[in-house]
Amino acid sequence: MLLKKLSISLITVVSLLLPSFQVFGADVILGGQSIGIELDYEGVMITGTYEISIDNHTYDPASDGYMTGDLITHVNHQKVESISELMQAVKTNVESNQDIILTLKRDQQTIEKGLKFQTKDNQFTTGLYVQDGLTGIGTMTYYNPENHHFGALGHMMYDTSLSSQMVIKNGTIYNSYVKKIKPSQNGNPGEKIADIGSIEIGTLFDNNNYGIYGQYTDITEQLQTISTASMDEVELGEAYFLTVLDGHQVSRCSIRITNLKKQNEPAVKGITFEITDKKVLSLTNGIVQGMSGSPIIQNNKLVGCVTHVDMNNVHQGYGLYIDWMLKNDK
Incomplete structure (x- = not known):
């Protein structure tokens, strides 16, 4: 049996240093909306293995060198891009008593391996857990009306359950409906519980250390246009971010910026802040x-976005300067 597993990881951030540069302010459309994100593998990812019985002997594909993070791209040289295509290709070859050779992509290598399977009652099992995409919930940071691009999350999205941190560049974003909030506790961050809607908002062309970026479709609702602030304009003190805590309603969350790192090149934790909004804390406790991607506003300008939480003090969070998001929006 082939099982599909989905994983959400929208807080972890990986650093990447790029050359220094100067960023000029831009006028963008302010985000804050909850979005559903679907990233598509160019194949089917192996997420684990399990034991099956072949000729009364226990067999685990891991013993044949199959590894978590391997990407299945072909079955007997037939290209597969989804679980349904993989299952159909394997089923066809099983029924015709053909040996099955899987083409795997592992890092920069291409590997071919024979696939063993167990048959019982006209059903087959392979000992492989697989998934054909990655799904998560995040927050839109901005829309750029000049080029119809969007920026969201403020960090890379990848599957933390995999040993291989394969970067997926292509995907789709949808509207999202927040049903409830699981509050944070020190050492255990909470999460938004949300449904991904059916309305497509845009398509992704990049997923990097500073967010997801893509082309958005026409925006039907009237949203606020806002200027972006350079890093030098951001100050210690009062600010707020926008995020969805219930349904589709964008809420304002008051914060106090407590530390600013002046950076000559992209890096995380440029902005340190703490939530001061008692109403929000009563719902989320931090x-x-x-919340990743929630736009941070100060002095009527977009200064950055929420990226991750302080695990030891969930009332405190970190943000990415909007400068770095504009630089990575290509």
Whole structure:
């Protein structure tokens, strides 16, 4: 049996240093909306293995060198891009008593391996757990009306359950409906519980250390246009971010910026802040997963976005300067 497993990881951030540069302010459309994100593998990812019985002997594909993170791209040289295509290709070859050779992509290598399977009552099992995509919830940071691009999350999205941190560049974003909030606790960040809707908002062309970026479709609702602030304009003190805590309603969350790192090159934790909004704290008890990308506003300018939480003090969070998001929006 082939099982599909989905994983959400919207807080972890990986650093990448790029050359220094100067960023000029831009006028963008302010985000804050909850979004559903679907990233598509160019194949089917192996997420684990399990034991099956072949000729009364226990067999685990891991013993044949199959590894978590391997990407299945072909079955007997037939290209597969989804679980349904993989299952159909394997089924066809099983029924015709053909040997099955899987083409795997592992890092920069291409590997071919024979696939063993167990048959019982006209059903087959392979000992492989697989998934054909990655799904998560996050927050839109901005829309750029000049080029119809969007920026969201403020960090890379990848599957933390895999030993291989394969970067997926392509995907789709949808509207999202927040049903409830699981509050954070020190050492255990909470999360937004949300449904991904059916309305497509845009398509992704990049997923990097500073967010997800893509082309958005026409925006039907009237949203606020806002200027972005350079890093030098951001100050210690009062600010707020926008995020969805219930349904589709964008809420304002008051914060106090407590530390600023002046950076000559992209890096995380440029902005340190703490939530001061008692109403929001009563619902979330701090930063929760799904807030990633929430736009931070100070002095009527977009200064950055929420990226992750302080695990030891969930009332405290970190943000990415909007400068770095504009630089990575290509």
